[in-house]
Amino acid sequence: MLDLLIRFQNMDRRWVFLGMALAIVLPMLVPFSLPFKVDQRVQDLYDRVEALEAGDTVYISADFDPGSRPELEPFFRTHLHHLFRQDVRVVMGTLWATAPPLVKPILEDIAQEYGKEYGKDWTFLGYVEGKELAIKSLGQSVRKTYPLDDRGNKTADLAVMAGLDAMRDFDILTSVSAGFPGTQAFVLQIQGQYNLEMASACTAVSAPDYIPYYQSGQLFGLSGGMPGSAQYEKLVYASVPPEKRPRLPATSGMNVLSIGHLYIIILLLLGNLAFFLTRGGEEN
Amino acid sequence: MKRTLPILITFVVGVIMVGEFFIPHWRYRALTGEMLEWGIILAAGAFILGLINLVQVHLPTVVQRGTDWGYKAVLLVSLAVTLTMGFANGKERLASGMEATFSYKWIFDFVYTPLSATMFALLAFYIASAGFRAFRARNAEATLLLVAAALVMFASVPIGEGVPVIGEYLVVLKDWTLDVPNNAARRAIFIGAALGAISTGLRVILGLERSHLGGE
Known part of the structure:
Protein backbone atom coordinates (compact mmCIF):
# COMPACT_ATOMS: atom_id res chain seq x y z
CA MET A 1 0.00 0.00 0.00
CA PRO A 31 -23.09 19.01 -22.36
CA PHE A 32 -25.01 19.39 -19.15
CA SER A 33 -26.42 22.33 -17.29
CA LEU A 34 -25.81 23.25 -13.68
CA PRO A 35 -27.66 26.15 -12.09
CA PHE A 36 -25.65 29.01 -10.60
CA LYS A 37 -26.44 32.14 -8.60
CA VAL A 38 -25.62 35.71 -9.53
CA ASP A 39 -23.04 37.49 -7.40
CA GLN A 40 -23.98 40.91 -5.95
CA ARG A 41 -21.03 42.52 -7.75
CA VAL A 42 -22.38 41.40 -11.15
CA GLN A 43 -25.95 42.26 -10.17
CA ASP A 44 -24.88 45.84 -9.33
CA LEU A 45 -23.15 46.16 -12.70
CA TYR A 46 -26.26 44.95 -14.49
CA ASP A 47 -28.58 47.20 -12.48
CA ARG A 48 -26.54 50.32 -13.23
CA VAL A 49 -26.55 49.63 -16.97
CA GLU A 50 -30.28 48.93 -16.81
CA ALA A 51 -30.76 52.35 -15.23
CA LEU A 52 -29.12 54.10 -18.22
CA GLU A 53 -31.46 56.04 -20.46
CA ALA A 54 -31.53 56.31 -24.24
CA GLY A 55 -28.82 58.70 -25.43
CA ASP A 56 -26.58 58.22 -22.38
CA THR A 57 -22.94 57.53 -23.12
CA VAL A 58 -20.58 54.76 -22.14
CA TYR A 59 -16.82 54.60 -22.67
CA ILE A 60 -15.43 51.07 -22.96
CA SER A 61 -11.74 50.44 -22.62
CA ALA A 62 -11.29 47.00 -24.18
CA ASP A 63 -7.91 45.92 -22.86
CA PHE A 64 -7.60 42.20 -23.51
CA ASP A 65 -5.95 39.85 -25.96
CA PRO A 66 -6.55 36.35 -27.38
CA GLY A 67 -5.09 34.72 -24.24
CA SER A 68 -7.88 36.07 -22.05
CA ARG A 69 -10.53 35.84 -24.74
CA PRO A 70 -12.51 32.90 -23.23
CA GLU A 71 -12.94 34.77 -19.95
CA LEU A 72 -13.60 38.28 -21.21
CA GLU A 73 -15.07 38.10 -24.70
CA PRO A 74 -18.42 36.70 -23.43
CA PHE A 75 -18.75 39.65 -21.05
CA PHE A 76 -17.67 42.10 -23.74
CA ARG A 77 -20.23 40.77 -26.24
CA THR A 78 -23.03 40.66 -23.68
CA HIS A 79 -22.20 44.15 -22.44
CA LEU A 80 -22.43 45.54 -25.99
CA HIS A 81 -25.80 43.81 -26.49
CA HIS A 82 -26.96 45.23 -23.18
CA LEU A 83 -25.84 48.78 -24.04
CA PHE A 84 -27.24 48.83 -27.58
CA ARG A 85 -30.48 47.35 -26.29
CA GLN A 86 -30.67 50.34 -23.92
CA ASP A 87 -30.08 52.66 -26.91
CA VAL A 88 -26.91 53.97 -25.30
CA ARG A 89 -24.10 55.67 -27.27
CA VAL A 90 -20.88 53.67 -27.15
CA VAL A 91 -17.34 55.00 -27.50
CA MET A 92 -14.59 52.39 -27.35
CA GLY A 93 -10.81 52.53 -27.25
CA THR A 94 -8.00 50.23 -26.23
CA LEU A 95 -4.63 50.47 -24.55
CA TRP A 96 -3.50 47.04 -25.77
CA ALA A 97 -1.82 46.81 -29.15
CA THR A 98 -3.12 43.27 -29.64
CA ALA A 99 -6.77 44.17 -28.96
CA PRO A 100 -8.03 46.01 -32.10
CA PRO A 101 -8.22 43.04 -34.50
CA LEU A 102 -10.08 41.15 -31.78
CA VAL A 103 -12.54 43.71 -30.42
CA LYS A 104 -13.37 45.86 -33.41
CA PRO A 105 -15.13 43.17 -35.52
CA ILE A 106 -17.26 42.24 -32.49
CA LEU A 107 -18.31 45.85 -31.94
CA GLU A 108 -19.07 46.29 -35.65
CA ASP A 109 -21.17 43.12 -35.83
CA ILE A 110 -23.24 43.86 -32.74
CA ALA A 111 -23.77 47.52 -33.69
CA GLN A 112 -24.97 46.39 -37.12
CA GLU A 113 -27.33 43.86 -35.52
CA TYR A 114 -29.04 46.72 -33.67
CA GLY A 115 -29.00 49.01 -36.73
CA LYS A 116 -26.62 51.48 -35.10
CA GLU A 117 -24.85 54.05 -37.23
CA TYR A 118 -21.08 54.54 -37.09
CA GLY A 119 -20.06 57.97 -35.85
CA LYS A 120 -23.56 58.75 -34.61
CA ASP A 121 -24.35 55.91 -32.22
CA TRP A 122 -20.93 54.38 -31.74
CA THR A 123 -17.29 54.73 -32.61
CA PHE A 124 -14.04 52.86 -32.21
CA LEU A 125 -11.11 55.11 -31.43
CA GLY A 126 -8.46 52.43 -31.88
CA TYR A 127 -5.28 51.86 -29.93
CA VAL A 128 -3.22 54.46 -28.12
CA GLU A 129 0.22 53.89 -26.62
CA GLY A 130 1.27 55.44 -23.33
CA LYS A 131 -0.36 53.13 -20.79
CA GLU A 132 -0.89 55.17 -17.56
CA LEU A 133 -0.03 58.39 -19.38
CA ALA A 134 -2.74 57.64 -21.92
CA ILE A 135 -5.22 56.92 -19.11
CA LYS A 136 -4.33 60.17 -17.40
CA SER A 137 -4.76 61.96 -20.69
CA LEU A 138 -8.15 60.26 -21.28
CA GLY A 139 -9.24 61.63 -17.92
CA GLN A 140 -8.60 65.15 -19.22
CA SER A 141 -9.62 64.83 -22.86
CA VAL A 142 -10.62 61.87 -24.98
CA ARG A 143 -10.46 64.09 -28.07
CA LYS A 144 -6.85 65.07 -27.45
CA THR A 145 -5.80 61.53 -26.58
CA TYR A 146 -7.42 60.24 -29.77
CA PRO A 147 -7.35 63.12 -32.29
CA LEU A 148 -8.50 60.62 -34.96
CA ASP A 149 -10.71 57.57 -34.68
CA ASP A 150 -9.75 54.17 -36.09
CA ARG A 151 -11.09 55.16 -39.52
CA GLY A 152 -9.11 58.39 -39.69
CA ASN A 153 -12.05 60.72 -38.91
CA LYS A 154 -11.51 63.66 -36.58
CA THR A 155 -12.82 62.48 -33.21
CA ALA A 156 -14.13 65.94 -32.35
CA ASP A 157 -16.28 65.95 -35.53
CA LEU A 158 -18.10 62.70 -34.72
CA ALA A 159 -21.75 63.14 -33.73
CA VAL A 160 -21.39 60.48 -31.04
CA MET A 161 -18.79 62.68 -29.32
CA ALA A 162 -21.09 65.71 -29.14
CA GLY A 163 -20.79 67.18 -25.68
CA LEU A 164 -18.18 64.64 -24.69
CA ASP A 165 -14.52 65.28 -24.04
CA ALA A 166 -13.23 64.52 -20.54
CA MET A 167 -13.89 61.06 -19.16
CA ARG A 168 -16.29 62.47 -16.55
CA ASP A 169 -18.59 63.57 -19.38
CA PHE A 170 -19.43 59.89 -19.94
CA ASP A 171 -22.14 58.35 -17.79
CA ILE A 172 -20.21 55.14 -17.27
CA LEU A 173 -16.69 53.88 -17.86
CA THR A 174 -16.34 50.12 -18.35
CA SER A 175 -12.89 48.60 -18.19
CA VAL A 176 -12.68 45.14 -19.76
CA SER A 177 -9.27 44.31 -18.43
CA ALA A 178 -6.90 41.37 -18.69
CA GLY A 179 -4.06 43.03 -16.77
CA PHE A 180 -1.86 46.08 -17.15
CA PRO A 181 -2.80 48.65 -18.33
CA GLY A 182 -6.36 48.08 -17.26
CA THR A 183 -8.77 48.43 -14.36
CA GLN A 184 -6.20 49.09 -11.65
CA ALA A 185 -4.45 51.79 -13.67
CA PHE A 186 -7.81 53.45 -14.44
CA VAL A 187 -8.75 53.44 -10.74
CA LEU A 188 -5.38 54.78 -9.63
CA GLN A 189 -4.99 57.40 -12.33
CA ILE A 190 -8.42 58.88 -12.97
CA GLN A 191 -11.33 57.19 -11.19
CA GLY A 192 -10.55 58.78 -7.83
CA GLN A 193 -9.48 62.13 -9.20
CA TYR A 194 -12.60 62.66 -11.30
CA ASN A 195 -14.99 60.51 -9.24
CA LEU A 196 -15.96 58.45 -12.29
CA GLU A 197 -18.72 55.85 -12.32
CA MET A 198 -16.69 52.84 -13.29
CA ALA A 199 -17.25 49.10 -13.68
CA SER A 200 -14.78 46.36 -14.41
CA ALA A 201 -14.78 42.98 -16.08
CA CYS A 202 -11.50 41.26 -15.33
CA THR A 203 -9.86 37.85 -15.45
CA ALA A 204 -10.63 35.53 -12.53
CA VAL A 205 -7.08 35.82 -11.25
CA SER A 206 -7.38 39.64 -10.99
CA ALA A 207 -10.80 39.69 -9.34
CA PRO A 208 -9.55 39.40 -5.72
CA ASP A 209 -7.27 42.38 -6.44
CA TYR A 210 -10.21 44.54 -7.47
CA ILE A 211 -12.72 43.55 -4.79
CA PRO A 212 -11.40 46.31 -2.46
CA TYR A 213 -12.24 48.86 -5.18
CA TYR A 214 -15.79 47.49 -5.35
CA GLN A 215 -16.17 47.54 -1.57
CA SER A 216 -14.96 51.14 -1.38
CA GLY A 217 -17.44 52.15 -4.09
CA GLN A 218 -14.74 53.03 -6.62
CA LEU A 219 -16.19 50.33 -8.87
CA PHE A 220 -19.97 50.13 -8.94
CA GLY A 221 -19.81 46.61 -10.38
CA LEU A 222 -17.30 43.85 -10.97
CA SER A 223 -17.43 40.76 -13.15
CA GLY A 224 -14.62 38.30 -12.43
CA GLY A 225 -13.55 35.78 -15.07
CA MET A 226 -15.80 33.27 -16.75
CA PRO A 227 -18.18 32.89 -13.76
CA GLY A 228 -18.78 36.67 -13.79
CA SER A 229 -19.37 36.61 -17.55
CA ALA A 230 -21.82 33.69 -17.20
CA GLN A 231 -23.74 35.50 -14.46
CA TYR A 232 -23.94 38.62 -16.59
CA GLU A 233 -25.19 36.56 -19.55
CA LYS A 234 -27.84 35.08 -17.26
CA LEU A 235 -29.09 38.54 -16.25
CA VAL A 236 -28.97 40.15 -19.68
CA TYR A 237 -30.70 37.29 -21.48
CA ALA A 238 -33.22 36.51 -18.72
CA SER A 239 -35.93 38.39 -20.61
CA VAL A 240 -35.08 36.80 -23.98
CA PRO A 241 -36.92 33.55 -24.83
CA PRO A 242 -34.46 30.59 -24.94
CA GLU A 243 -35.06 29.97 -28.67
CA LYS A 244 -34.09 33.56 -29.49
CA ARG A 245 -30.94 33.66 -27.35
CA PRO A 246 -27.56 33.56 -29.08
CA ARG A 247 -25.04 30.94 -27.99
CA LEU A 248 -23.87 31.88 -24.50
CA PRO A 249 -20.19 30.87 -24.38
CA ALA A 250 -19.55 31.69 -20.72
CA THR A 251 -22.66 29.84 -19.55
CA SER A 252 -21.69 26.70 -21.48
CA GLY A 253 -18.07 27.13 -20.34
CA MET B 1 25.41 69.39 -16.70
CA LYS B 2 24.87 65.90 -18.10
CA ARG B 3 23.15 64.91 -14.86
CA THR B 4 21.91 68.28 -13.67
CA LEU B 5 19.71 68.93 -16.71
CA PRO B 6 17.75 65.63 -16.50
CA ILE B 7 17.30 66.14 -12.74
CA LEU B 8 16.03 69.66 -13.38
CA ILE B 9 13.61 68.48 -16.09
CA THR B 10 12.35 65.70 -13.78
CA PHE B 11 11.83 68.19 -10.96
CA VAL B 12 9.94 70.73 -13.07
CA VAL B 13 7.74 68.14 -14.83
CA GLY B 14 7.10 66.23 -11.59
CA VAL B 15 6.07 69.35 -9.66
CA ILE B 16 3.78 70.53 -12.50
CA MET B 17 2.06 67.14 -12.74
CA VAL B 18 1.55 66.84 -8.97
CA GLY B 19 0.21 70.40 -8.97
CA GLU B 20 -2.68 69.31 -11.19
CA PHE B 21 -4.36 67.71 -8.20
CA PHE B 22 -4.34 70.99 -6.29
CA ILE B 23 -4.95 73.60 -9.02
CA PRO B 24 -8.27 72.88 -10.76
CA HIS B 25 -7.92 75.68 -13.31
CA TRP B 26 -8.43 75.06 -17.05
CA ARG B 27 -5.20 76.85 -18.01
CA TYR B 28 -3.20 74.66 -15.69
CA ARG B 29 -5.01 71.59 -17.01
CA ALA B 30 -4.17 72.64 -20.56
CA LEU B 31 -0.49 72.72 -19.56
CA THR B 32 -0.55 69.26 -17.99
CA GLY B 33 -2.59 67.99 -20.95
CA GLU B 34 0.16 69.18 -23.28
CA MET B 35 2.76 67.38 -21.18
CA LEU B 36 0.74 64.18 -21.24
CA GLU B 37 0.61 64.41 -25.02
CA TRP B 38 4.41 64.72 -25.11
CA GLY B 39 4.60 61.69 -22.85
CA ILE B 40 2.35 59.63 -25.15
CA ILE B 41 4.47 60.62 -28.17
CA LEU B 42 7.65 59.65 -26.31
CA ALA B 43 6.11 56.32 -25.28
CA ALA B 44 5.16 55.62 -28.91
CA GLY B 45 8.71 56.60 -29.95
CA ALA B 46 10.04 54.01 -27.49
CA PHE B 47 8.68 51.35 -29.87
CA ILE B 48 11.29 52.42 -32.43
CA LEU B 49 14.02 52.17 -29.78
CA GLY B 50 12.70 48.73 -28.87
CA LEU B 51 12.83 47.68 -32.50
CA ILE B 52 16.43 48.84 -32.88
CA ASN B 53 17.38 47.18 -29.59
CA LEU B 54 15.80 43.89 -30.62
CA VAL B 55 17.76 43.84 -33.87
CA GLN B 56 20.98 44.88 -32.14
CA VAL B 57 20.68 42.10 -29.56
CA HIS B 58 19.61 39.23 -31.83
CA LEU B 59 21.07 39.90 -35.26
CA PRO B 60 24.75 39.40 -34.28
CA THR B 61 23.90 35.99 -32.75
CA VAL B 62 22.15 34.92 -35.95
CA VAL B 63 25.03 36.13 -38.13
CA GLN B 64 27.60 34.35 -35.95
CA ARG B 65 25.44 31.21 -35.56
CA GLY B 66 25.57 31.64 -31.75
CA THR B 67 23.44 29.90 -29.09
CA ASP B 68 19.79 29.48 -30.11
CA TRP B 69 20.42 31.37 -33.35
CA GLY B 70 17.52 29.55 -35.01
CA TYR B 71 14.96 30.93 -32.53
CA LYS B 72 16.41 34.40 -32.91
CA ALA B 73 16.17 34.11 -36.69
CA VAL B 74 12.49 33.15 -36.38
CA LEU B 75 11.96 36.16 -34.12
CA LEU B 76 13.58 38.57 -36.58
CA VAL B 77 11.81 37.13 -39.62
CA SER B 78 8.44 37.27 -37.80
CA LEU B 79 9.17 40.86 -36.81
CA ALA B 80 10.00 41.85 -40.38
CA VAL B 81 6.99 40.09 -41.91
CA THR B 82 4.48 41.43 -39.35
CA LEU B 83 5.89 44.94 -39.63
CA THR B 84 5.71 44.90 -43.43
CA MET B 85 2.17 43.52 -43.45
CA GLY B 86 1.12 46.04 -40.80
CA PHE B 87 2.34 48.97 -42.87
CA ALA B 88 1.03 47.63 -46.19
CA ASN B 89 -1.77 49.74 -47.69
CA GLY B 90 -1.98 51.86 -44.55
CA LYS B 91 -3.78 54.80 -46.19
CA GLU B 92 -6.36 52.64 -47.98
CA ARG B 93 -6.98 50.74 -44.78
CA LEU B 94 -7.82 53.92 -42.88
CA ALA B 95 -9.98 55.28 -45.68
CA SER B 96 -12.00 52.09 -46.06
CA GLY B 97 -12.42 51.54 -42.35
CA MET B 98 -10.99 48.05 -42.65
CA GLU B 99 -9.40 46.67 -39.53
CA ALA B 100 -6.21 45.64 -41.27
CA THR B 101 -4.83 44.25 -44.47
CA PHE B 102 -5.77 40.70 -45.27
CA SER B 103 -2.25 39.39 -44.60
CA TYR B 104 -1.95 41.20 -41.29
CA LYS B 105 -5.38 39.95 -40.17
CA TRP B 106 -4.38 36.46 -41.31
CA ILE B 107 -1.24 36.60 -39.16
CA PHE B 108 -3.31 37.83 -36.21
CA ASP B 109 -6.12 35.29 -36.59
CA PHE B 110 -4.14 32.20 -37.55
CA VAL B 111 -0.72 32.69 -35.95
CA TYR B 112 -0.87 35.12 -33.04
CA THR B 113 -4.31 34.20 -31.68
CA PRO B 114 -3.76 30.40 -31.50
CA LEU B 115 -0.24 30.82 -30.09
CA SER B 116 -1.38 33.29 -27.45
CA ALA B 117 -4.42 31.18 -26.50
CA THR B 118 -2.25 28.04 -26.33
CA MET B 119 0.23 29.66 -23.97
CA PHE B 120 -2.58 30.76 -21.67
CA ALA B 121 -4.41 27.42 -21.87
CA LEU B 122 -1.26 25.50 -20.90
CA LEU B 123 -1.55 27.12 -17.48
CA ALA B 124 -4.45 24.80 -16.63
CA PHE B 125 -2.20 21.76 -17.12
CA TYR B 126 0.74 23.19 -15.21
CA ILE B 127 -1.45 24.38 -12.34
CA ALA B 128 -2.93 20.88 -12.04
CA SER B 129 0.51 19.29 -12.07
CA ALA B 130 2.08 21.85 -9.71
CA GLY B 131 -0.88 21.66 -7.32
CA PHE B 132 -0.63 17.89 -7.17
CA ARG B 133 3.14 17.81 -6.66
CA ALA B 134 3.94 20.85 -4.56
CA PHE B 135 0.81 22.15 -2.78
CA ARG B 136 1.25 20.29 0.52
CA ALA B 137 -0.13 21.11 3.96
CA ARG B 138 3.35 21.00 5.51
CA ASN B 139 2.66 23.61 8.21
CA ALA B 140 -0.16 25.80 9.54
CA GLU B 141 0.34 28.58 6.94
CA ALA B 142 0.43 26.14 4.02
CA THR B 143 -2.69 24.39 5.37
CA LEU B 144 -4.54 27.69 5.58
CA LEU B 145 -3.54 28.56 2.04
CA LEU B 146 -4.54 25.13 0.79
CA VAL B 147 -7.96 25.21 2.46
CA ALA B 148 -8.67 28.78 1.26
CA ALA B 149 -7.62 27.94 -2.32
CA ALA B 150 -9.70 24.77 -2.45
CA LEU B 151 -12.73 26.54 -0.94
CA VAL B 152 -12.63 29.50 -3.34
CA MET B 153 -12.06 27.24 -6.35
CA PHE B 154 -14.85 24.85 -5.44
CA ALA B 155 -17.48 27.36 -4.35
CA SER B 156 -16.89 29.64 -7.37
CA VAL B 157 -18.28 27.12 -9.84
CA PRO B 158 -21.80 25.64 -10.13
CA ILE B 159 -20.70 22.16 -9.06
CA GLY B 160 -19.60 23.55 -5.68
CA GLU B 161 -22.61 25.83 -5.30
CA GLY B 162 -24.92 22.94 -6.02
CA VAL B 163 -23.65 20.48 -3.39
CA PRO B 164 -26.74 19.43 -1.38
CA VAL B 165 -27.08 20.98 2.10
CA ILE B 166 -23.59 22.49 2.37
CA GLY B 167 -23.29 24.19 -1.05
CA GLU B 168 -25.05 27.33 0.15
CA TYR B 169 -22.74 27.62 3.17
CA LEU B 170 -19.66 27.03 1.04
CA VAL B 171 -20.62 30.04 -1.08
CA VAL B 172 -21.12 32.20 2.03
CA LEU B 173 -17.75 31.08 3.37
CA LYS B 174 -16.09 31.72 0.01
CA ASP B 175 -17.57 35.24 -0.15
CA TRP B 176 -16.44 35.93 3.39
CA THR B 177 -12.91 34.74 2.55
CA LEU B 178 -12.77 37.08 -0.44
CA ASP B 179 -14.48 40.03 1.24
CA VAL B 180 -12.83 40.01 4.64
CA PRO B 181 -9.38 38.40 4.98
CA ASN B 182 -8.54 38.87 1.29
CA ASN B 183 -9.57 42.51 1.34
CA ALA B 184 -7.77 43.23 4.58
CA ALA B 185 -4.54 41.83 3.15
CA ARG B 186 -4.99 43.56 -0.24
CA ARG B 187 -5.66 46.91 1.39
CA ALA B 188 -2.56 46.58 3.54
CA ILE B 189 -0.53 45.79 0.42
CA PHE B 190 -2.11 48.66 -1.57
CA ILE B 191 -1.51 51.18 1.20
CA GLY B 192 2.07 49.98 1.66
CA ALA B 193 2.70 50.14 -2.09
CA ALA B 194 1.13 53.60 -2.32
CA LEU B 195 3.33 54.93 0.49
CA GLY B 196 6.34 53.40 -1.24
CA ALA B 197 5.34 54.98 -4.56
CA ILE B 198 4.90 58.40 -2.92
CA SER B 199 8.28 58.13 -1.26
CA THR B 200 10.02 56.97 -4.47
CA GLY B 201 8.20 59.66 -6.49
CA LEU B 202 9.38 62.35 -4.09
CA ARG B 203 12.93 61.02 -4.18
CA VAL B 204 12.91 61.09 -8.01
CA ILE B 205 11.40 64.60 -8.16
CA LEU B 206 13.86 65.94 -5.61
CA GLY B 207 16.80 64.33 -7.39
CA LEU B 208 17.70 62.03 -4.48
CA GLU B 209 16.95 58.90 -6.52
CA ARG B 210 19.11 58.89 -9.65
CA SER B 211 19.24 55.23 -10.65
CA HIS B 212 17.01 55.95 -13.69
CA LEU B 213 19.76 58.19 -15.06
CA GLY B 214 22.19 55.28 -15.12
CA GLY B 215 24.85 54.29 -12.60
CA GLU B 216 24.74 54.82 -8.79
Missing part, protein backbone atom coordinates in the same frame (compact mmCIF):
# COMPACT_ATOMS: atom_id res chain seq x y z
CA LEU A 2 2.79 2.38 0.99
CA ASP A 3 4.64 1.58 -2.22
CA LEU A 4 1.53 2.28 -4.21
CA LEU A 5 1.04 5.66 -2.55
CA ILE A 6 4.69 6.62 -3.09
CA ARG A 7 4.38 5.62 -6.73
CA PHE A 8 1.17 7.62 -6.97
CA GLN A 9 2.93 10.70 -5.60
CA ASN A 10 5.74 10.31 -8.09
CA MET A 11 3.63 9.36 -11.10
CA ASP A 12 4.56 10.77 -14.49
CA ARG A 13 3.01 14.21 -14.80
CA ARG A 14 1.72 13.33 -18.25
CA TRP A 15 -1.03 11.32 -16.50
CA VAL A 16 -2.04 14.50 -14.68
CA PHE A 17 -2.09 16.32 -18.02
CA LEU A 18 -4.21 13.57 -19.58
CA GLY A 19 -6.71 13.82 -16.72
CA MET A 20 -6.90 17.59 -17.17
CA ALA A 21 -7.45 17.19 -20.90
CA LEU A 22 -10.34 14.78 -20.21
CA ALA A 23 -11.79 17.15 -17.59
CA ILE A 24 -11.87 19.85 -20.25
CA VAL A 25 -12.98 17.83 -23.27
CA LEU A 26 -15.64 15.55 -21.74
CA PRO A 27 -17.99 18.33 -20.55
CA MET A 28 -17.79 19.78 -24.06
CA LEU A 29 -18.74 16.46 -25.66
CA VAL A 30 -21.45 15.66 -23.12
CA MET A 254 -19.15 26.89 -16.71
CA ASN A 255 -19.48 23.12 -17.07
CA VAL A 256 -15.87 22.82 -18.23
CA LEU A 257 -14.81 25.12 -15.41
CA SER A 258 -16.76 23.04 -12.86
CA ILE A 259 -15.16 19.75 -13.85
CA GLY A 260 -11.72 21.34 -14.26
CA HIS A 261 -11.84 22.87 -10.77
CA LEU A 262 -13.16 19.61 -9.31
CA TYR A 263 -10.30 17.69 -10.92
CA ILE A 264 -7.66 20.04 -9.43
CA ILE A 265 -9.28 19.81 -5.98
CA ILE A 266 -9.31 16.00 -6.18
CA LEU A 267 -5.63 16.07 -7.13
CA LEU A 268 -4.88 18.36 -4.19
CA LEU A 269 -6.74 16.08 -1.78
CA LEU A 270 -5.17 12.88 -3.09
CA GLY A 271 -1.71 14.44 -3.21
CA ASN A 272 -1.99 15.57 0.41
CA LEU A 273 -3.50 12.29 1.56
CA ALA A 274 -0.64 10.36 -0.02
CA PHE A 275 1.83 12.84 1.49
CA PHE A 276 0.53 12.32 5.02
CA LEU A 277 0.18 8.57 4.73
CA THR A 278 3.66 8.08 3.29
CA ARG A 279 5.43 10.65 5.48
CA GLY A 280 5.86 8.21 8.37
CA GLY A 281 7.00 5.45 6.03
CA GLU A 282 9.55 7.64 4.27
CA GLU A 283 10.89 8.93 7.61
CA ASN A 284 11.32 5.32 8.82
